[in-house]
Amino acid sequence: MPIDKNELRRVMGHFATGVTIITTHAGSGALHGLTANAFSSVSLMPPLVLVCVDKKCESYPCFEESKVFTVNILGDDQESLSRKFAVSGGEKFQGVAYRVGANGAPILDGVLAYLECKLTDTCEGGDHTIYIGEVEEAETREGKPLLFFRGGYRSIGD
Numbered sequence: 001m002p003i004d005k006n007e008l009r010r011v012m013g014h015f016a017t018g019v020t021i022i023t024t025h026a027g028s029g030a031l032h033g034l035t036a037n038a039f040s041s042v043s044l045m046p047p048l049v050l051v052c053v054d055k056k057c058e059s060y061p062c063f064e065e066s067k068v069f070t071v072n073i074l075g076d077d078q079e080s081l082s083r084k085f086a087v088s089g090g091e092k093f094q095g096v097a098y099r100v101g102a103n104g105a106p107i108l109d110g111v112l113a114y115l116e117c118k119l120t121d122t123c124e125g126g127d128h129t130i131y132i133g134e135v136e137e138a139e140t141r142e143g144k145p146l147l148f149f150r151g152g153y154r155s156i157g158d
């Protein structure tokens, strides 16, 4: 018998992660983004990362449409941004400071790091799709990360 989904969510909550906002754009050019912690490094040569995106997300089709995404790794002062991008749809970028990166996806101001990616592969992952991207540009700044653990936001030292 497979484990119940709420129990899996509870157990996986014990695996502490950082928090990202994955940005992309629609074929029309409209900007999209979602909060995600199912993000991982895949390979160094070539430089690949992955993100798992729920097929029910409004931004889901944009990955295939634009073939680009940017991973914005949040600092511990960006919890409100994480909450904003964890709500489906709407004008998420209103009131948010950002610039459009070389790949066309937004880079949010003040993030701890960002990775601009070109979509290279997709894999089926149940109710999610695994998007694999080649990293073309990336940058970091000093600061502490926003963390997610047991269903709550944390920062180092909590």
Ligand SMILES: Cc1cc2nc3c(=O)[nH]c(=O)nc-3n(C[C@H](O)[C@H](O)[C@H](O)COP(=O)(O)O)c2cc1C
Binding pocket: 019, 033, 034, 035, 036, 037, 038, 039, 052, 053, 054, 055, 056, 057, 058, 059, 060, 082, 085, 086, 087, 088, 089, 090, 148
């Ligand atoms: C801490 C946290 C982590 C999340 N991680 C993911 C994730 O890895 N993949 C995903 O598809 N949704 C994830 N979500 C849920 C999405 O952020 C949420 O469904 C969002 O509303 C999708 O936006 P959209 O429908 O406008 O695309 C996460 C939410 C939170 C609060």
